[in-house]
Amino acid sequence: MNTAILWFRRDLRLADNPALHLALREAERLIPVFIWSPEEEGEWAPGGASRWWLHHSLADLAGELAKRGCPLVIRRGDSLAELRRLARETGAGGVFWNRLYEPAAIARDTRIKEALREDGLEAQSANSALLIEPWQIRTGGGDPYRVFTPYWKAAQALLPAGRLEPVPAALVPAAEPPQSLPLEALELLPRIAWAAAFPGRWQPGAGGARQRLERFAEDVVLDYSARRDQPAQDATSGLSPHLHFGDIGPRQVLMRMQRALAEDRGSGRIATTDHFLREIGWREFAHHLLFHFPRTPTEPLYDKFAAFPWRKPKDYAADLAAWQRGRTGVPIVDAGMRELWTTGIMHNRVRMIVASFLTKNLLIPWQEGAKWFWDTLVDADLANNTLGWQWTAGCGADAAPYFRVFNPVLQSQKFDPQGEYLRRWLPELAALPTDRLHMPGAQRPAIVDLAETRQRALDAYARIKGA
C-alpha cells in the first residue's frame, strides 16, 4: 500500500502510538486526520471544558506533524463519510486508529471497520489508551471484576513490559495535500471568557504532558502518599486530562515510574510509586467496568438502586443550582465547586466530598452530578466519571457502603487542617479563624442541616435494602 490514513481521536501524540506504527508498516505515505463529529458520541459529546482542551491539544499535534513534514488534515461531519472521501481523494489503501471504549464509540468504530473493509480498504485498530484491555482480565469464575483490589492484583501479571515505539523523525505526506479545515473552524473554544484562567493552569498536548510526568517522577511522587489527599497541596500528577486525550499514554507513565524506581531503589520511592500506579489502576478498572457494563453511565450497576427514593427535579432544582455555583453554605463544598468552575479541575478528595454532599445530603440523583462534571472538567472521561459517581452514590462497583456518609466538616478539618484550600477559593472568608472556617454557615447559611440529611439518606437506603 502506498498511502495510509491515520485516524486520530483521543490519542493525540506521536510517541507510543501503535496505530501510527501499524500504518507505517503498511504504507510509505501517511495522511493524519482528525474528524470532528461530536454527535457520534451520543449523550456524551465533549463538554465545554473538554473542547477547550481538545482545541489546544490538536494545535500541539498539528505542530508536531508539520515539523515532520506531514500536516494534520482536519475535517468535520460523519466519520465514515469523511474517511471514505479522504481515501477516494488520495488513493489511500487503509485506515488505522487506536481504540476507544465508550459504548457509542465501540458501536461506531465496529460499523466503520466493516464498511471500510467492504470498500476493499484495510482497517485496523490498536491499543494506545490502556495498560490492559478490558477483555484481558476475568475472575476465576469467568466474570468481569467488580471489586478493585482483586482486579488490580490480577492485573499485575499482565502489565506491559519492554520498549515503547519511538517517535519517527520524519514522515512522508500524501502526494497531493488533501483539503483541510482550519482548526478554528471547529469552534471548540468557549465564546464567553469562562476559560480565561485555564491557560495559566494547563498546557494541553504531548509536550505539556511530558513535562508534567517528568516533574512528577523526579520530585512530586516522593511525597505522593503523604500529600495526595490534601487539596491545598500541589501533590498529584495532574495527568488526568492528558491521559484522557492521549497527549500521553499509560504505558509511558508506567515505564517512567519504573525508571524512577530503578534509579533509586531503597528510598521511600517504592511504596509511594506503587500508590500512584494504583491510581492508574483505578483508571484501568473504570474502563474494564464501562466495557463490561455499558449502561452504567446512566443506570446503577446494581438494579436494586433503580428504586432509590431520590428527590424529584422540581424539588431539587434550587439546591442543584446552589451546588453547581458553590453556594451551599458548606465551605469545603463551595470551595471545590469554585475550583472546578475556575480551573476545569477539582482535587479528587474534594470530588468525593462534593459528590457525597450532592447524593446523600441533598438526595439528588448522582446522574445530575455526573452531567455537571462532564461539562466542566477538563479531564471529563466517561469511564472515570461513571465509576466515581456510582462509587460515591453507593450503587456501583466497589462502592463505599451506603451508610458511610461523608461528613464534609470532618473531611475539611482532616484534609485541609490549616484552611489553606478554603481561603484560596473562598477569599471572603480569609479573615476567619481556622476553626470557624470549616463550619457550615461560615460564609452563608447552609442549605441543609448535615445531621438531619445524613439520617434521611440512611433511612432512604434502609428502604431499598434487600430489594
Add this chain to the structure above:
DNA sequence: GCTCCATTGAC
C-alpha cells in the same frame, strides 16, 4: 458453602 479479607468513614 464457609471463612477470611478488604473496603478513600463516622458515631
Add this chain to the structure above:
DNA sequence: TCAATGGAG
C-alpha cells in the same frame, strides 16, 4: 462498634 458485599481460597 456499625455494616454490606465481592472475591479468593
